[in-house]
Amino acid sequence: MFRRALRLRSSRVLLVRRLGTRRGGSTLDWDGKVSDIKKKIGSILPGETWAPLYDTRHLPPEHSDVVIVGGGVLGLSVAFWLKQLQKKRNGIRVLVVERDHTYSKASTVLSVGGIRQQFSLPENVQLSLFSVNFLRNINEYLAVVDSPPLDLQFNPSGYLLLASEQGAANLENNVKMQRQEGAKVGLMSPQQLQNKFPWMNVKGVALASYGMEDEGWFDPWSLLQGLRRKVQSMGVLFCQGEVTRFTTSSNSMVTSSGEEVVLKRIYEVHVKMNNSLEYQPVECAIVINAAGAWSGQIAELAGIGKGPPGTLKGTKLPVEPRKRYVYVWHCPQGPGLEMPFIADTNGVYFRREGLGNNYLGGLSPTEEEEPDPINLDVDHDFFQDKVWPHLAQRVPAFQSLKVQNAWAGYYDYNTFDQNGVVGPHPLVVNMYFATGFSGHGLQHAPAVGRAVAEMVLEGHFQTIDMSPFLFSRFHLGEKVLEDNIF
Amino acid sequence: MAAPRSFLCRLALAYNGSSRGIHGLSGAVPPEGNQRKRRTLLQFLSDHFYDVEALRLYLLQIKMSKVHQENRSLAHIREKYGPYIAGAFFVLKQGGAVKFQDHEWIRPNKRGHFSREFLKLQTVPVQAVDASGCAINYDGLDNLLPLKELQSLSLQHCPHVDDWCLSRLYPLAGSLQELSLSGCPQISERGLACLHHLQNLRRLDISNLPAVSYPGLTRILVEEMLPNCEVLGMDEAQGL
Numbered sequence A: 001m002f003r004r005a006l007r008l009r010s011s012r013v014l015l016v017r018r019l020g021t022r023r024g025g026s027t028l029d030w031d032g033k034v035s036d037i038k039k040k041i042g043s044i045l046p047g048e049t050w051a052p053l054y055d056t057r058h059l060p061p062e063h064s065d066v067v068i069v070g071g072g073v074l075g076l077s078v079a080f081w082l083k084q085l086q087k088k089r090n091g092i093r094v095l096v097v098e099r100d101h102t103y104s105k106a107s108t109v110l111s112v113g114g115i116r117q118q119f120s121l122p123e124n125v126q127l128s129l130f131s132v133n134f135l136r137n138i139n140e141y142l143a144v145v146d147s148p149p150l151d152l153q154f155n156p157s158g159y160l161l162l163a164s165e166q167g168a169a170n171l172e173n174n175v176k177m178q179r180q181e182g183a184k185v186g187l188m189s190p191q192q193l194q195n196k197f198p199w200m201n202v203k204g205v206a207l208a209s210y211g212m213e214d215e216g217w218f219d220p221w222s223l224l225q226g227l228r229r230k231v232q233s234m235g236v237l238f239c240q241g242e243v244t245r246f247t248t249s250s251n252s253m254v255t256s257s258g259e260e261v262v263l264k265r266i267y268e269v270h271v272k273m274n275n276s277l278e279y280q281p282v283e284c285a286i287v288i289n290a291a292g293a294w295s296g297q298i299a300e301l302a303g304i305g306k307g308p309p310g311t312l313k314g315t316k317l318p319v320e321p322r323k324r325y326v327y328v329w330h331c332p333q334g335p336g337l338e339m340p341f342i343a344d345t346n347g348v349y350f351r352r353e354g355l356g357n358n359y360l361g362g363l364s365p366t367e368e369e370e371p372d373p374i375n376l377d378v379d380h381d382f383f384q385d386k387v388w389p390h391l392a393q394r395v396p397a398f399q400s401l402k403v404q405n406a407w408a409g410y411y412d413y414n415t416f417d418q419n420g421v422v423g424p425h426p427l428v429v430n431m432y433f434a435t436g437f438s439g440h441g442l443q444h445a446p447a448v449g450r451a452v453a454e455m456v457l458e459g460h461f462q463t464i465d466m467s468p469f470l471f472s473r474f475h476l477g478e479k480v481l482e483d484n485i486f
Numbered sequence B: 001m002a003a004p005r006s007f008l009c010r011l012a013l014a015y016n017g018s019s020r021g022i023h024g025l026s027g028a029v030p031p032e033g034n035q036r037k038r039r040t041l042l043q044f045l046s047d048h049f050y051d052v053e054a055l056r057l058y059l060l061q062i063k064m065s066k067v068h069q070e071n072r073s074l075a076h077i078r079e080k081y082g083p084y085i086a087g088a089f090f091v092l093k094q095g096g097a098v099k100f101q102d103h104e105w106i107r108p109n110k111r112g113h114f115s116r117e118f119l120k121l122q123t124v125p126v127q128a129v130d131a132s133g134c135a136i137n138y139d140g141l142d143n144l145l146p147l148k149e150l151q152s153l154s155l156q157h158c159p160h161v162d163d164w165c166l167s168r169l170y171p172l173a174g175s176l177q178e179l180s181l182s183g184c185p186q187i188s189e190r191g192l193a194c195l196h197h198l199q200n201l202r203r204l205d206i207s208n209l210p211a212v213s214y215p216g217l218t219r220i221l222v223e224e225m226l227p228n229c230e231v232l233g234m235d236e237a238q239g240l
Helices: A002-019 A030-044 A073-085 A122-136 A168-181 A190-196 A220-233 A292-301 A380-394 A441-458 A472-476 B002-015 B021-025 B032-037 B041-048 B050-070 B075-081 B083-094 B116-120 B170-174 B189-197 B215-225
Strands: A063-069 A094-098 A159-163 A185-188 A207-211 A237-254 A260-273 A279-289 A319-330 A341-343 A349-353 A358-362 A402-414 A421-424 A431-435 B097-100 B126-130 B152-154 B178-180 B203-205 B230-232
Touching: A063 A073, A063 A237, A073 A094, A073 A220, A073 A431, A073 A441, A122 A168, A122 A441, A159 A168, A168 A185, A168 A207, A185 A190, A190 A207, A220 A441, A237 A279, A237 A292, A279 A292, A279 A441, A292 A319, A292 A402, A292 A431, A319 A380, A358 A380, A380 A402, A421 A441, A431 A441, B041 B050, B075 B083, B083 B097, B083 B116, B083 B126, B170 B189, B189 B215, B215 B230
Parallel strands: A063 A094, A063 A279, A094 A237, A159 A341, A279 A431, B126 B152, B152 B178, B178 B203, B203 B230
Antiparallel strands: A159 A207, A185 A207, A237 A260, A260 A279, A319 A358, A319 A402, A341 A349, A349 A358, A421 A431, B097 B126
8 A cells, every 4th residue: 555655656746847847956866866765665664674874684683692603503503402492482582693604614514524423532422422313303303394304415334443552442442431321333353344344454453443323424514504494494693794893891709719800791792794894783691602713713802811821811712723634536446335434543534425436535634734724725745645645555445546626624623632612701701612623513513502502591501511621621721632533 | 172183283284285194204305396386375374474384383393293102112012022022013003014933924904903912922033024104213113123033124115214224224134134125215325335234135125216316326336235135126227
C-alpha cells in the first residue's frame, strides 16, 4: 500500500515539475533526490535497517554478549556450543569476527584433516573421543531444515604410529592409557606389520600402534561450512573485519596476603572493516580468543604480557604462527586402499589421498630449521632433502614418485608445551582462550568448543576436565607435554 | 497427548520436503530440481517464521531419536540370555532374519511378530544374519559384534549403514565369509577401504552403491585389497 502511494506521489511530483520549471535550476537532480527519499521511506518499513545517515549493513552490531575473535573451526565450534547450551532460545547474542571470509590463510582449511586418539595425555584422548562422536553424529548436531545432509568424506582408515627401540616403551605405555580411556588401539610387532602391509619396509621399527576404529581423516572445509550454516541458522551474527583495539576498565583489589592485583575487564571491542579506516566499537561482556596463529597478537592488544617478566602480568600468551608444508605426490606402484595414516619414527607423516595413487604428507622441521612464517611460500627443497629420503626408506615404492602439488599452512604453535590454551585469563577476566593447539586443533575443535561454552555459561568444565590447559600454567611453569605431535 | 502428537507426525510425513519415513534420512538426496518443484506450504512458512522452522527442526529430531530408540543396546538381554540371543532378538525386532547353526531361518511375519522359540538356543551360535532393509545404524552394531561365529551378514538396502559402520566390522574378521552391502545409499569407497581387516571374506557384494564415485576403479582396488575374496557388482563398464 505504501509502495503504491509512493508511485502515485512520484508521478504527481513529475507533473508539478513540468509546470514549475521556471522556478530556477536548484533541482537539477530531482529524480535522484526522489529515489533517495523513496529509499529512506523504504527503510522505515518493518524488516529493513533504519540508518538515516549512511548504510551500516556491513558493520557489526553495537552491542553483543559474546564476541568471538576468529571464525575458523574453533571459533565456530564455540559459537555453536554457546547457542546449543544456552538455556533460553536467543538468550545470548554471539558475534563472530573473521578477517578473511575466503579463509585463504586459516589453519583449518589448509590442514591435512586427520583425527586420532593416539595421544600421550589422557585429556587429549578424551577430547578426540568426544570429537569423533560429534563427527559421527554430525547430521544430528548440525541439522538445518531444508538443507542436504553434510558429507564429511571421512576415511576410517586409522593411524599407524611407528616406534624405534628408544620409543617402544613409551608407545606401549601410551597405548595402555589410550585403551583405558576407551580408544580402540592395538599394538603390532614388526612381523605382524610386514604381513599386514607387505609394501612397507619395517627396518628400524620395534613396535607399532594401529588405531582400528574412529581414526582417519576427513574434509575440514565441509566441517567448516556445515558449522557455519548451522550457526547462522541459530542466529549467530557474522562480521568481516579485524579487531584492532580492546577498551578495558581496571579494578584494583588486594589479595589475602596483602598483594595488590589489577583486574581488567574488556568492555569494548573495536572492529575495523577491511580496506578502510571505518571501525565499529562493539560493547561486549565476553571476548573469546580463537584467532589461531594470530592469537598472540590479539592477546597483546588486551594487554596480556605487558608487565615485568616473571610476574603473572608479564606472562605473554606463547602462541605464535609456525609454517608447515604439505606435499602431494603421485606414485603409480604405491600402497593400495588399506594404507592407514602413517607416522614414522622420525616424525614424517603421510597418507593416501583419493583413489588415484596420490599421497600427501610432510614433516615438522626441527627448531633450528623453522621457516620464516612471514608468508605461505613453499620450500620444495625441504621435500627433496628432508622428507623424500625417509619416505623412500619406509615405503620402497616411493623411491620413484612425482610431486604434484604443495601448500603451506600455519600451526598456532604453543612454544611452551605444544598443547592448547583453554579457559579464562586470570587478570583480564573476561577474555577466554581457545587456541594454541599446535597442529591438532581441528580434531579437538568440537570438544574444546563445548568446554569453553561450558566455562562461559556455567563457570566450570563439565564434560571434560580441561583444567590442565588453563593459562595459569604458563606463569607457574607447569608444562603439559604431548609426545605425539607431528 | 497421543492424538496431537500423532497428528504432528502425520503432518511431518506429509509435508516434510523430500523425506519418506526412515529412508528420507539417508544421504542419497534426489536431484535439486526435484526439491525445487515440491516447495510446500510448510517450507515456505519456515522461511518466514522462526517458530515454524523450530517446529520442523523438532520434528526432524523426533525422527532421528526414533532411529536411536530402535538401535538401543540390549545389555540386559545379553546378560540374561547371552550374546547370541541378544543379537538374534535385536535383528528380529528390526525386521530381519536370523539363522542359528543347524537350524532353519527365523523370520518375523508380515506384522513383525516372531516366535520366542529361539530363546532356548542360548549356546547355539548365530551363523547368518539377514538385516536387509532394517534401520540398523552404528550403535545397533553393538548387538551384532559379539556374534563371534557369524559367517554371513547381509546389510542390503540399509539406509543408515555408512562408512563408520563398516569401520566397526573388524571384530568379525575371524569368521565372516560373506558380506553384502548392496544398495546402501551412504556407503562410499572410503568405508570399503576399511574392509581389509576381514581377511576370511570370500564373497563381497558391493553392487548398486550410489555414493561410490568411481565404481570400476573401486572394484579393482577392493579386489587388490582382498585377494581371496570374490567381489560382486560394480561392473567395469560403469564409469572407470
